Amino acid sequence: MSLEHSGGENADSDLYRIRHSLAHVMAQAVLDMRPGSTLGFGPPIADGFYYDFVLSEALNEDDFPEIERRMRRILKQGQRFYREELGADEALARIDEMGEPYKREYAQELLSREDLDGLSFYRNGSFLDMCEGPHVDTTRDIPRDAFKLRSVAGAYWRGDSDNVMMTRIYAWAFDTREALDAHVTAFELAQERDHKKLGRELDIFHLDELVGRGLPLWLPNGAVLREELEKLAKELEFRAGYERVATPHLARADLYRKSGHLPYYADDMFPMMELREAGDDGEAVKEAYVLRPMNCPHHHSIFAARPRSYRELPLRLAEYGHVYRFEESGAVSGLLRVRGMCMNDAHIYCTEEQIRSEFKGVMQMYAEAYAAFGLSDYRVRLSRWDPEDGKRREKYVDNPEAWEYCEGIVAEVLDDMEVDYVDGPGEAAFYGPKIDILCRTVTGREEQLGTVQLDFAQPGRLGLVYVGADGAEHTPYCIHRAPLSTHERMAAFLIEHFGGAFPTWLAPVQVRVITVSDQFDEYGHAVVDRLRRRFVRAEIAARSDTVSKKIREGTTRKIPNLLIIGEREQADGTVTLRRYGIRRQQTLPLDEFEAWIAEQIASRALP
RNA sequence: GCCGGAAUAGCUCAGUUGGCAGAGCACCGCAUUCGUAAUGCGGUUGUCCGGAGUUCGAGUCUCCGUUCCGGCACCA
Structure with a gap:
């Protein structure tokens, strides 16, 4: 056994x-x-x-x-x-x-x-x-x-x-x-945090049989999550010197033939779209398009659009890019494995000398992003090829020297940064080794969240070159990275991580105003208006329910900040703040609350 | 894709041997104007997942398909 x-x-x-x-x-x-x-x-x-x-x-x-x-x-x-x-x-x-x-x-x-x-x-x-x-x-x-x-x-x-x-x-x-x-x-309690359950209860996403398997619809609350994640990524990437690009969701099949993806991965892609034309001997395919399963060929095409100098490197092209993969029916699940997703993607084109520092930069970006979520329960895996595995050998680019060299660099970076990691033979991408961040779902299944990959193969295959200081053409290395994974998978993890009780900066509704009776609705609306002017997602519970009922509702919706407003608050220009999960509340001047919540949001404070 | 299970109102679910499709919550209306986790009364809500078959009659039985759930395999 x-x-x-x-x-x-x-x-x-x-x-x-x-x-x-x-x-x-x-x-x-x-x-x-x-x-x-x-x-x-x-x-x-x-x-x-x-x-x-x-x-x-x-x-x-x-x-x-x-x-x-x-x-x-x-x-x-x-x-x-x-x-x-x-x-x-x-x-x-x-x-x-x-x-x-x-x-x-x-x-x-x-x-x-x-x-x-x-x-x-x-x-x-x-x-x-x-x-x-x-x-x-x-x-x-x-x-x-x-x-x-x-x-x-x-x-x-x-x-x-x-x-x-x-x-x-x-x-x-x-x-x-x-x-x-x-x-x-504990297991049953964990089930309560399941992102599929909370996603429905908190109106984050909807799956519709008629739209298609693995094609989630993001509801207004979910769209807020995406926007906040994207805001975070754009800030981190801007500071790290990335440039943003935007590219289409599909491309001519020839692009994917040239990149080498098509012959190997056709089964994992949506079927090709073929435009036919009548000819002398029946119909012939005039043009063929594919829904892209990855963004790299598009970004590579931007790199190749004009001659590049070593002075431009490292060139960091970033995009939240939509990709479509025909995942096998049994694999599709909630937001964790989907067929249409939006990826926190970027490709860094660099010289051999720049690989280490660029890799480190991406690792630091992970650390900063995950800290913003208070996400610390993850494992780092060095994903290497496995030349011994005959069954899988064919899926790797056959260049043992390059594998050894690149795996050495990646391991060196991890050691240098004193990162604890596990070894992952046979887990590499076909074009090179990678570092993966693995997190556990509430049901205990470990899934890959972020990834950084060192690609020694694709640039050469696509003929990407830059002119070096020596006047000669060189092939750049390419780092593929997606620290925040896809919106779909990241949202799934964050829903479970926070149990749906998001910190204020991430919460779909940041503030809900509860009036003691509708005599105070006018003041309540004024409070909401002032908050919204500062881009705080505030709303008022404007129904003739009891205060108890409204508090219960706000709490079950896991809204981080409830403001109770009655006679006292209206008279004094104050609000009474009741934060999620904290029984003790406090009454403070509206000005003070505004400043406080703006700071909570700007600093991405955790509860 | 494979093995096992499931699908009834927006949600959670009940529905007997095949015989008029239900409850709670949500939603809508009216009353209530309320100070910290469910105010009261009334009302609406259905392709019983889809298709075919058996039957006098199918939510219920049979077959085919779809989707979902738990796994396995896969995850560029």
């Missing part, structure tokens, strides 16, 4: 043994219910375990109570775990007896790969598994009330889509019932 999934637990720990043993117990229960099923892997994971099966008859979540019942019965029986070590031939014979084709495949691989003399097996009750262990002594050592089956899912044998699709049953497992309950409660 694979021990790759240590689940954050030491393999010798009690919890690891419990989870690992429960996987066997669950497999025993499932095999009892579905005789003739065969086994894949069944490792412990971060919050429990799973086991993969090729089932003789499908199972679904309705079967969970029965599986759990059988598991508890096994635990009660106190089945002892027996370890047995067999020599290579004996082991294979044993697996054949078991009738486990996938276990046999893996056993053979282990025996050939790892110079092992034999393999170990564990038996408990009627269940026998090829497994390295360790396990508990008896099933009585496993708490009966600290596990819970979670979901049933499909998973390819050994993670390869060319292999059989197995059925994976996930379960939570802990060492006490309290730990399990705490985990389940």
Whole structure:
């Protein structure tokens, strides 16, 4: 059994043994219910375990109570775990007896790969598994009330889509019932922050079957988020010496042929638009266009539009560019994976000497942007090519020296800046290594947010050159970067990160005025007018509801600042401020509030 | 794309063996003019995801498709 999934637990720990043993117990229960099923892997994971099966008859979540019942019965029986070590031939014979084709495949691989003399097996009750262990002594050592089956899912044998699709049953497992309950409660609480749920409740985006899968409609509140993100990016990029460009969402297919994208990525693009013309021998394609899946060829075309001098470098071309990718149907999800998106893109054309400082500049931009969100829970990955991976080898530009050189530069930058990072072999772009910023969604899935990529291939392929100080032509390097990812993915993360309670600078509605009765609406409107004149997104709750009702409504909409206005406030020219999540409120002169909120917004203060 | 599940009002959901499509919230109207998380009364709201089939009769059963959810694979 694979021990790759240590689940954050030491393999010798009690919890690891419990989870690992429960996987066997669950497999025993499932095999009892579905005789003739065969086994894949069944490792412990971060919050429990799973086991993969090729089932003789499908199972679904309705079967969970029965599986759990059988598991508890096994635990009660106190089945002892027996370890047995067999020599290579004996082991294979044993697996054949078991009738486990996938276990046999893996056993053979282990025996050939790892110079092992034999393999170990564990038996408990009627269940026998090829497994390295360790396990508990008896099933009585496993708490009966600290596990819970979670979901049933499909998973390819050994993670390869060319292999059989197995059925994976996930379960939570802990060492006490309290730990399990705490985990389940935390999980359910996290579901409340799901960007799909909050996106609907807070009127941020809408998905319409008729518009198309993966093509979100941004509602007024969502459009504000986009604008604020774009404002932030433009400020950071302006200060860092970027120039803005604007380019069309589509291009002639020839552009993508020349860039080399088309032959390799046609399947991931929307189908080509072909303009046909009648001729002598029927219709012929006159022109073909593609919806662009990336902005680079457009920006490269701007670079190539006229002769470039080394004096212009580094040339930094920035654009929030719309791109369209035909993501596979099963991949599309909320705002996280979409088919039409708007990317915080830029391409930096530079000399070899400038690579390091430009890369550093982009890394600093990340740090500044993420600090503005208070986003600190992310991992940095150095994404390299993997020349060993035969299946993927063809997707990389074949130039081992360039790979080695560029990966060296990127690693050097990270080391120089003392950034902690994880290694990501096989995660590179086809044209070069990259640094990716990975964040976790509320459901625990890790996704790539920002990226910086060092491209040693495309400029040459497209014939981009600049004239150097020596009067000769040179090929520039290109850095592709998207620190703020796409609006879609960034918004998804920020919605979950803030649980929908955005800081004032980012909030769709920054201030809502609540009048105690409509006698004070006139003053309320005056307050709103003054705030709006300073570009504060303020509105008035002008309904004849009770104050309680309006406060409840403002709070459930997670509006950061509620202003209560009644007789006292009107008489004194003050407002009473009730901030989101803070029960204590304060009354202050309107002037003072105006200055305060302007400062909150300008400084992008966090709550 | 693959495995499993789901789709009923704007939202959350109920709908029995196939027999008149419902509730709460939201929305609209009227009354209320209110000081800190739901004022009262009344009303509107439907391609029961789409198409085909079975049936005297389909929200309910069957088939095909679409979309969504949980995963896997993919993510230039």
